[in-house]
Amino acid sequence: MGQHTINAISAALFSIVANVLIGRTDFPTDIVSDDVTVDFIIVGSGSSGSPVAGRLSEIPEWDVLVLEAGGKPPPESRIPGFCLNFLPDNNRYSYNYRTTPQKYSQFNYENNANLYPRGKVIGGSSAINFMMYNRGNRYDFDRWAELGNPGWDYQTVLKYFKKSENYRGHLTSENEAYHGIGGPLNVESKRWGTPVMKAYLEAGRELGYPTIDSNAASQIGFNTPDTTTKNGERGSAAEAFIKSNLHRQNLRIQADSQVTKVLFDDNLRAIGVEYRHQNRVKRAYARKEVILSAGAIDSPKLLMLSGIGPKQHLESVGVRAFLNDLLKTVETSSFTHYSEIRLKC
Numbered sequence: 001m002g003q004h005t006i007n008a009i010s011a012a013l014f015s016i017v018a019n020v021l022i023g024r025t026d027f028p029t030d031i032v033s034d035d036v037t038v039d040f041i042i043v044g045s046g047s048s049g050s051p052v053a054g055r056l057s058e059i060p061e062w063d064v065l066v067l068e069a070g071g072k073p074p075p076e077s078r079i080p081g082f083c084l085n086f087l088p089d090n091n092r093y094s095y096n097y098r099t100t101p102q103k104y105s106q107f108n109y110e111n112n113a114n115l116y117p118r119g120k121v122i123g124g125s126s127a128i129n130f131m132m133y134n135r136g137n138r139y140d141f142d143r144w145a146e147l148g149n150p151g152w153d154y155q156t157v158l159k160y161f162k163k164s165e166n167y168r169g170h171l172t173s174e175n176e177a178y179h180g181i182g183g184p185l186n187v188e189s190k191r192w193g194t195p196v197m198k199a200y201l202e203a204g205r206e207l208g209y210p211t212i213d214s215n216a217a218s219q220i221g222f223n224t225p226d227t228t229t230k231n232g233e234r235g236s237a238a239e240a241f242i243k244s245n246l247h248r249q250n251l252r253i254q255a256d257s258q259v260t261k262v263l264f265d266d267n268l269r270a271i272g273v274e275y276r277h278q279n280r281v282k283r284a285y286a287r288k289e290v291i292l293s294a295g296a297i298d299s300p301k302l303l304m305l306s307g308i309g310p311k312q313h314l315e316s317v318g319v320r321a322f323l324n325d326l327l328k329t330v331e332t333s334s335f336t337h338y339s340e341i342r343l344k345c
Contacts, residue, residue: 046124049293054241057251066253070121086128123236175216186230
């Protein structure tokens with residue numbers, strides 16, 4: 001029996017167990033008309049696209065459409081221990097990417113290429129990842145502000161982190177100023193631990209490092225991460241920021257909609273997108289903005305498919321480059337865990 005067969009059987013068993021334990025969950029979606037026009041088109045419903053959609057839809061006059069390449073999340077996605085089910089190749093809820101084959105490492109992987117799962121499902125990678133909640137380092141935010149990006153300094157973004165959070169973890173006098181309560185995203189402390197975890201934290205203390213909350217004042221120390229869960233179940237970004245707001249008439253999400261191109265007018269102004277849905281090529285148009293939140297891999301990929309990027313590379317694969325080298329970093333400087341590219345209309 002081959003590994004792919006074993007993976008397929010394991011996935012089927014996980015699905016059966018999840019249906020028995022928690023049952024099927026519904027995520028309401030829409031099917032929009034061909035050539036629909038809205039104010040904002042958001043490509044991707046992951047950790048960037050979902051909060052952007054939720055925030056924009058707070059303005060009743062703005063019509064917001066989210067296009068997600070994947071389908072509805074399966075029941076097993078809600079069970080944290082089943083997240084390993086989304087790692088193998090040929091998983092329908094992932095793009096099944098692999099890294100470039102390595103010459104001196106990754107010997108335990110086929111062709112020395114590491115698995116690089118990216119979510120292809122409502123919620124994006126937040127629906128299949130390991131759920132660790134870490135906001136990043138305060139000095140990176142301050143550095144972005146110093147480089148000429150007002151509003152990105154740590155003290156400014158902290159209030160938005162707190163606004164989005166419903167913290168149900170361990171609050172102390174040292175960390176309570178850094179957490180919010182009542183926001184849409186549930187965050188919990190780890191609910192259980194192994195002897196190895198306890199030994200790990202004790203080893204840190206022996207070396208002089210405190211046990212810390214990495215989302216509070218300092219990130220120098222040892223910790224067990226907080227998770228984006230509610231009562232032990234996964235809470236994806238789409239569950240937190242989109243599903244909870246679908247009562248708004250101006251917010252819609254359409255699943256199984258793979259965006260393949262950003263559309264521009266003669267003035268190089270983004271006016272919409274082209275996408276595949278139900279075996280047809282369709283278009284949607286934006287009065288205000290097209291927002292690419294398709295992840296660290298697929299946002300730059302979509303830009304290049306649209307002709308934005310290094311001319312020599314694009315033309316070598318048959319794509320006409322019309323914004324040559326305008327975004328040189330598209331091909332070389334993409335980082336996972338934050339990827340949102342805004343195209344001004």
